[in-house]
Amino acid sequence: MKRINKTRYALLGMLSHQPMSGYDIKKALHMSTQYFWQESDGQIYPILAELLKEKCITSLAIESQGSRTRKVYQISSKGLEELKDWLVQEVVPTIPRNELLLKLFFGSVVPLEITQKHILEHQRQLKKRLETYKKIDQGLGDEKSPYQLYWQMTVEFGKQIVQAQLGWCQDALKLLKKIEQSKSQ
Amino acid sequence: MKRINKTRYALLGMLSHQPMSGYDIKKALHMSTQYFWQESDGQIYPILAELLKEKCITSLAIESQGSRTRKVYQISSKGLEELKDWLVQEVVPTIPRNELLLKLFFGSVVPLEITQKHILEHQRQLKKRLETYKKIDQGLGDEKSPYQLYWQMTVEFGKQIVQAQLGWCQDALKLLKKIEQSKSQ
């Protein structure tokens, strides 16, 4: 089974919302999908060039100010078809690696406090993330453009996951404390 | 910042529990960490050889039956130190990509039913996964070896996450149905 480059679709997808430059896409991804999809420079620019060559996108404008250029791209009908073809295909399930859980799994090798620290740090980050979600929610406001609704759904997903993890953190910390006490006796 | 090969630590970690062959490790990973850490053949065998050369593990036994050989490895004190060094280091937070959410995010590009189908399929898989967790729980039973407790914690994590996602699936499906009805009027 050939692996497909999903970056293509992330780029096409963003351009399906509105014409943008590579830099714009990067920023937009950071704003909206930061917790489930990121792209790096090393991917964005080369693949954008590829898409242009394949006529999946067209160069809408090249704005120049001095030696500073800005290339704005627009999705073409061919690109839109390709995007749709991918969107209707079944999601290929993949198991992401979780380093925290791997360290936890081998927790018996190190002192209990190490695991405790990892969980506390995770908890801290989760709380920060919840704040970000709240800000996004406010930004989304009551507008209901067709794609803001779908955005909202992904944010809701993130919130649920984070809250579940926060719950787990509490339980795990409690359990560790209990073990700690039973050992010190 | 150099990227470090975490497969090393997954292998060392498994060997810290007990001596095993590459094939054993693969099976053990599948049994215990399948939902947050997997390794493929193409990684396991070469890295096992590397670890042996660096004396982080030793070859405990080479059992042969005909032309079928089985190499059992044991972690060395050097390997154990390396494992511990990694375990105490802070977890580097990484955002895993989520293809389901990406397709959802671009949901406005395709008919509503497509998104519905993706979520239903996800729901189906989550339910299957819950069953697996229950089986693992039964297998873990009441034994309390030092590392089974940590295993339990990772299983608990998985269960929480899955349940949160199942809740989200219901909400999302309800929302989609509402939109569907308001459109058909």
Add this chain to the structure above:
DNA sequence: GGCCACATGTAAGCCGTTACATGATTTA
């Protein structure tokens, strides 16, 4: 003047999966 954001790109190189190669043993 210095820092940050804007803006586009290239190159190196690891990481990891997939497919290939090989063959024995057990089980239905």
Add this chain to the structure above:
DNA sequence: TAAATCATGTAACGGCTTACATGTGGCC
């Protein structure tokens, strides 16, 4: 006798990150 499991390995290749390279414009 066919299929599944046991068992170890290699090769190809793509994906992706990181670091490098370069320069402008605005703000404090």
